[in-house]
Amino acid sequence: MSSQFSQYRWNNLVRWLAQKGMKTGPNDLPVECRETPGAGIGLFTVKGCKPSSVLFKIPATALINVKTLRPIYPGNTLTAIQLISLHLFLHQPCGEVEDSSDPHFGPYISILPRNFDSHPLTWLVQSSSDYHRALLNSLPPSVLTALRGLHERFLQDWTAVRAYMVCSVFVALISARVVKWQVLSLLFILVNGQSLEAVNTRCIYRRLKSSKSDPDNVTMCPILDFANHHPHRQNFVPAPTDADMWDVAPTKKLGDDFKFVAVDDGAIDAGSELFLMYGHHSNRTLFTEYGFINRFEENSEDDSPPVETFGGEVDVQDVVEELMKSNLTRQTDLLQRHLQEAGYWGDWTLHSAPHPAHPSYRFITVMRLAASALAPNQATEADIIDAWQEVIAGKRDVISAENEEKWRILAVRICDEVVQRSEARMREYGECLRIVMSSEQRCQWVEDNVKALWHEESYVATLVKGSILSGDML
Numbered sequence: 001m002s003s004q005f006s007q008y009r010w011n012n013l014v015r016w017l018a019q020k021g022m023k024t025g026p027n028d029l030p031v032e033c034r035e036t037p038g039a040g041i042g043l044f045t046v047k048g049c050k051p052s053s054v055l056f057k058i059p060a061t062a063l064i065n066v067k068t069l070r071p072i073y074p075g076n077t078l079t080a081i082q083l084i085s086l087h088l089f090l091h092q093p094c095g096e097v098e099d100s101s102d103p104h105f106g107p108y109i110s111i112l113p114r115n116f117d118s119h120p121l122t123w124l125v126q127s128s129s130d131y132h133r134a135l136l137n138s139l140p141p142s143v144l145t146a147l148r149g150l151h152e153r154f155l156q157d158w159t160a161v162r163a164y165m166v167c168s169v170f171v172a173l174i175s176a177r178v179v180k181w182q183v184l185s186l187l188f189i190l191v192n193g194q195s196l197e198a199v200n201t202r203c204i205y206r207r208l209k210s211s212k213s214d215p216d217n218v219t220m221c222p223i224l225d226f227a228n229h230h231p232h233r234q235n236f237v238p239a240p241t242d243a244d245m246w247d248v249a250p251t252k253k254l255g256d257d258f259k260f261v262a263v264d265d266g267a268i269d270a271g272s273e274l275f276l277m278y279g280h281h282s283n284r285t286l287f288t289e290y291g292f293i294n295r296f297e298e299n300s301e302d303d304s305p306p307v308e309t310f311g312g313e314v315d316v317q318d319v320v321e322e323l324m325k326s327n328l329t330r331q332t333d334l335l336q337r338h339l340q341e342a343g344y345w346g347d348w349t350l351h352s353a354p355h356p357a358h359p360s361y362r363f364i365t366v367m368r369l370a371a372s373a374l375a376p377n378q379a380t381e382a383d384i385i386d387a388w389q390e391v392i393a394g395k396r397d398v399i400s401a402e403n404e405e406k407w408r409i410l411a412v413r414i415c416d417e418v419v420q421r422s423e424a425r426m427r428e429y430g431e432c433l434r435i436v437m438s439s440e441q442r443c444q445w446v447e448d449n450v451k452a453l454w455h456e457e458s459y460v461a462t463l464v465k466g467s468i469l470s471g472d473m474l
């Protein structure tokens, strides 16, 4: 979006919010949206804000969620994500220039991004481009697995939304009151099958239902929507509502207004970017769900290498599975069954922080079992499993001192494998993309993200190996 358009659409948004009763005068709304390098649009303060001061309060009627949408689509059984996706899909503006004609949320929908080419889900949904296919093939296996999981969820949501729209068209035809959008949308679905990434990347938790954990407790919220993520510099937060404090559903029909306040441990200077922390997510999750990653930060003081400030994490399930298959051919299925029954299958991760770098307990647990099964001793299968289960149950600390030594050797092998693989893939990567696309059509930011994911694999595995060998990690 050009800055001219973003200013025009921002003014429209603020005017619309004012019509809904929001205080938007120069002394009431100390924020504005601005372009940020590498992160699209961000939210910035236009004047200094005191700790705990109210930054803005969005009227409940301007939020897009189950409470505000259900009356527009009566009788549906869609989830919040599906309902919001449906509404955005039906009212997304065509092209770059037009605005949304939605009578309910038009100015808000008009300011949302319209291009999701940098989001990896787009690469899967529209895998027609050679470049997107090459990027997908370049992802670390654990990232691709997570992305395929997200794609599955996307397809389920899309199927539900589509079924609802087709059904609405038939109902309208039968009652001979065919509304224009319904016919148009049916054509759209049959011809296109559009993607709905906007929803996933822009929803925030909001208590709307009687149960705290109801998945429909999400909302899209104008203005807040421009807040980018920072792994440790969150400077504002949603203010808790009565519903949050009393752990009940909100009493008002559309829920409460949504208020945001500066954090209480520091003032915010004028011109600062306002950051939220989207969660303590690994880069694998940030990349698949939101399309960006936490980057290593350049060290401006001297020439030392960029520093990691977010806690690197690598999922090594595919490497562990490969090791089991090639060394424990006959026992692999049995080990998998026992790990699954005990709830320890998968999610085997290595971490660079907190110091010392370390593998997760789940990883250690699978290593103990694999090392035990690999050991050339007289123990029966039943003995091996019994001893391992006693460790999980806390009845003994370890299987044996020897097993502790052996799993560490295995873990180091896995770290070496991760490092070698990521170094090889980083070497091949640039060449592989150059072959499919000329440089003008490529996106450097996206390619750097993929490279950084590989770099993180090698960085974290090297540190974990160091901790194991030095004995830092007991």
Ligand SMILES: C[S@@+](CC[C@H](N)C(=O)[O-])C[C@H]1O[C@@H](n2cnc3c(N)ncnc32)[C@H](O)[C@@H]1O
Residues within 6 Å of the ligand: 038, 039, 040, 041, 042, 113, 201, 202, 224, 225, 226, 227, 228, 229, 230, 289, 290, 291, 292, 293
């Ligand atoms: C809620 S929106 C934030 C506003 C967004 N930057 C925009 O231009 O509309 C979330 C999206 O912003 C981008 N984003 C957020 N934090 C980021 C960061 N730290 N670095 C890069 N992109 C970021 C990602 O594309 C993410 O999916």
